[in-house]
Amino acid sequence: xxxxxxxxxxxxxxxxxxxxxxxxxxxxxxxxxxxxxxxxxxxxxxxxxxxxxxxxxxxxxxxxxxxxxxxxxxxxxxxxxxxxxxxxxxxxxxxxxxxxxxxxxxxxxxxxxxxxxxxxxxxxxxxxxxxxxxxxxxxxxxxxxxxxxxxxxxxxxxxxxxxxxxxxxxxxxxxxxxxxxxxxxxxxxxxxxxxxxxxxxxxxxxxxxxxxxxxxxxxxxxxxxxxxxxxxxxxxxxxxxxxxxxxxxxxxxxxxxxxxxxxxxxxxxxx
Numbered sequence: 001x002x003x004x005x006x007x008x009x010x011x012x013x014x015x016x017x018x019x020x021x022x023x024x025x026x027x028x029x030x031x032x033x034x035x036x037x038x039x040x041x042x043x044x045x046x047x048x049x050x051x052x053x054x055x056x057x058x059x060x061x062x063x064x065x066x067x068x069x070x071x072x073x074x075x076x077x078x079x080x081x082x083x084x085x086x087x088x089x090x091x092x093x094x095x096x097x098x099x100x101x102x103x104x105x106x107x108x109x110x111x112x113x114x115x116x117x118x119x120x121x122x123x124x125x126x127x128x129x130x131x132x133x134x135x136x137x138x139x140x141x142x143x144x145x146x147x148x149x150x151x152x153x154x155x156x157x158x159x160x161x162x163x164x165x166x167x168x169x170x171x172x173x174x175x176x177x178x179x180x181x182x183x184x185x186x187x188x189x190x191x192x193x194x195x196x197x198x199x200x201x202x203x204x205x206x207x208x209x210x211x212x213x214x215x216x217x218x219x220x221x222x223x224x225x226x227x228x229x230x231x232x233x234x235x236x237x238x239x240x241x242x243x244x245x246x247x248x249x250x251x252x253x254x255x256x257x258x259x260x261x262x263x264x265x266x267x268x269x270x271x
Contacts, residue, residue, distance in 0.1 A: 226245055
């Protein structure tokens with residue numbers, strides 16, 4: 001359980017989980033789940049293109065994640081960016097299909113970019129992951145107040161001079177950073193589970209922003225560490241347990257919220 005590759009897995013997954021919990025809170029709050037699904041899938045095409053050109057996959061991921069974020073922000077309309085998001089991910093995935101058809105990349109490496117390879121993380125990947133994670137947290141801290149205000153009451157934010165389009169773009173760039181950090185570790189599909197499940201569960205337990213972000217990160221950390229441990233002992237895919245545990249946490253959160261609503265309706269304190 002405590003071999004070098006397991007320690008690497010626990011360390012890098014902890015970074016991804018903490019950052020995903022913080023960014024996931026705003027993802028759920030802004031109703032940006034579709035974008036959080038689309039950008040990592042579109043960025044996968046960048047990794048395929050980078051492989052074709054013989055350059056670092058991290059560079060390809062970052063470029064295509066940023067391109068996807070800018071396209072969604074530029075083509076989307078206020079409170080209605082689903083069409084722009086769908087068209088963007090369709091375009092990027094089409095490019096990914098083209099790149100893969102021209103590449104001789106080993107299929108296991110492509111599979112790892114989609115579903116992750118947590119147990120195969122090398123020591124040299126920890127520092128870049130930590131730096132990208134730190135960049136995400138710093139941007140969130142700098143934009144915390146306007147980002148929170150534009151997420152909760154966008155009309156009031158606009159009246160105070162906060163541009164909704166600039167906030168949308170800033171948040172999508174944050175998602176692009178998270179994608180670049182997380183896809184080589186947990187894959188394009190699984191980062192979606194860590195962004196949405198723990199944050200949605202945390203919001204069911206509390207409606208206070210800072211406690212919700214802390215709780216979201218803690219839930220994400222427990223989910224990914226438990227998934228790694230159970231996967232190691234059962235020899236089953238980590239992704240299966242990440243998705244299942246995230247869904248279970250959300251189910252528990254919804255159950256707690258429903259129970260609290262019923263207590264309030266009956267006039268009793270909710271504990």
